[in-house]
Amino acid sequence: MGKSQVFFTNMRATSDMNLLQKLEKLVKRAGIEQIDFKEKFTAIKVHFGEPGNLAFLRPNYSKVIADLVKSLGGKVFLTDCNTLYVGRRKDGLEHLDAAYENGYNPFTTGCHIIIGDGLKGTDESYVPVPCGEHIQEAKIGRAVMDADIFISLTHFKGHELTGFGGALKNIGMGCGSRAGKMEMHSDGKPRVSSKKCVGCGVCVSICAHSAISVVDKKAGIDHTRCVGCGRCIGTCHFNAIVAAWDESNDVLNKKIAEYSWAVLNGRPHFHISMVIDVAPNCDCHSENDVAIIPDIGMFASFDPVALDMACADMANKAPVISDSFLDEQIKKQGSNCEQQDHFAIAHPETNWKSCIDHAVKLGIGTKEYEIIEI
Incomplete structure (x- = not known):
């Protein structure tokens, strides 16, 4: 497999080109229009944000992608699956309330919102994973699997269990039903x-x-x-x-990769990541700490593995924001700190590369990429 193309644009804007226009230009240059959307159900997987957290992606970005898909003839909807942990997105009704509270609704996004695994997190499809080392049958939200085309729109940020939350995390963990999330997070029983x-x-x-x-x-x-x-x-x-919450981080990451394979295999897919407001922890938190690095920009690719790798590489080249959680960790670790990997420094017990490497092994994509800046 050769290098994958990853398209990138920074967060600079002018009176002639605002950020929403830049996003549309980015995904068009990345080739999203090559997909045949005509009369096809298209799922856009996003994270609506746990109420109290303000780092999640603004719904304006979703509207850009939804409007573009509709202009290409697609039947588009936004989706996410219910959470395993206790919070405001534990069931379908509360999840919708949380999405609306955070600004996601048909008027702001231009399309409907469907909770992928239904009212209680039990509306799921069983997807065989013949290549899986840990998962033989993934449990994916039914609405996600019913879609003809899959698009991920990811807020790239740090994560306390996986190092960072990128496209693969958004796809694999995010599309798992409650039973699927338990299977990824736990080696035990509730x-x-x-x-x-x-x-x-x-x-x-x-x-x-x-x-x-x-x-x-x-x-x-x-x-x-x-x-x-x-x-x-x-x-x-x-x-x-x-839940037991007792799975090792490396195995968790590999399970996420295998769930990602189940979601993507056999249908067109496209991926967008926003490396902005890079908080140290997941948007599932009901709070967000100050960003650990400055905003980098927007990325798009047909290859979610190359996309995650490009986002991680550029994030790791970015300066550390003073007095952030990352800055505190660097000062604590002192001379033993490996300065080149911000996410390993922030969460030393994690290993984000295990997810990337396993995804490559599964044939989802490649770590080798070419950045095309627009």
Whole structure:
């Protein structure tokens, strides 16, 4: 496989060319119009942002892509899947409320929003992964898999488990149903917090494997019966059931790559990443810390692996913002700090390269790229 083309433009703007116009020019130069969108359902995968976090992408960027797809004849929608953790995007209704609160709605984006795995995170498609080392059958939000064409629109930022959250993270983890997210994050099964459990029994009725019972007004999970589907997590109204969160970071990254393969394989796809407001942690946080590096720009490519590699390389060449989390970490680590990898410095226990390398092995793309600046 030769070098992939990654198109790039900085965040400078003039009275003749604003940032939204630059984004449209970028994706056109990157070849998005080569895709046949005519009467095709097109999913644009975005992160709507956990309320309280202000680093997520503005909906204006989504509208540029949605309007362009519609002009090319596509039937476009924005999508994301429900979260595994407890927050404001745990079920379909709260997720939509959060999206609307953060400015994502049909009027601001020019298209509808569909929560990919439905009301409770259980509306999923089972996608075989014959090349998988860890995943044999990925559990992907049904609306994502029902689309004919897939576009990722990613906010590139740091991440406490994977080093950074780029295109592959947005695709693999982001498109997993609740059971899929549990499969990526956990090597174990969910458990019940007795302090939060009220013994209502709703989880008992949803379990298809008779793994849950209520004794003395407290639920318990029989792990010999539990298959780790995660449905009980979405059903519990008291946030009393939680995932194990015990998978190693390297295996987590490899699982994300395998889920990405499941999402992308067999259909046209295109990818956009915005390296702006690069907070140290995920947009799933209900807060965002100050950016760790200055804004870099916008990137687009047909190859999500090359895209992530280009974003990481350019981010690592950027200066560190004074008094940011990254700056604090550098000062703590002192002379032992490897200055060239901002994301390894920010989160030393992570290894973002394991996801990239595994994605290459799976044939999703290549690390070799050519930057074309416009």
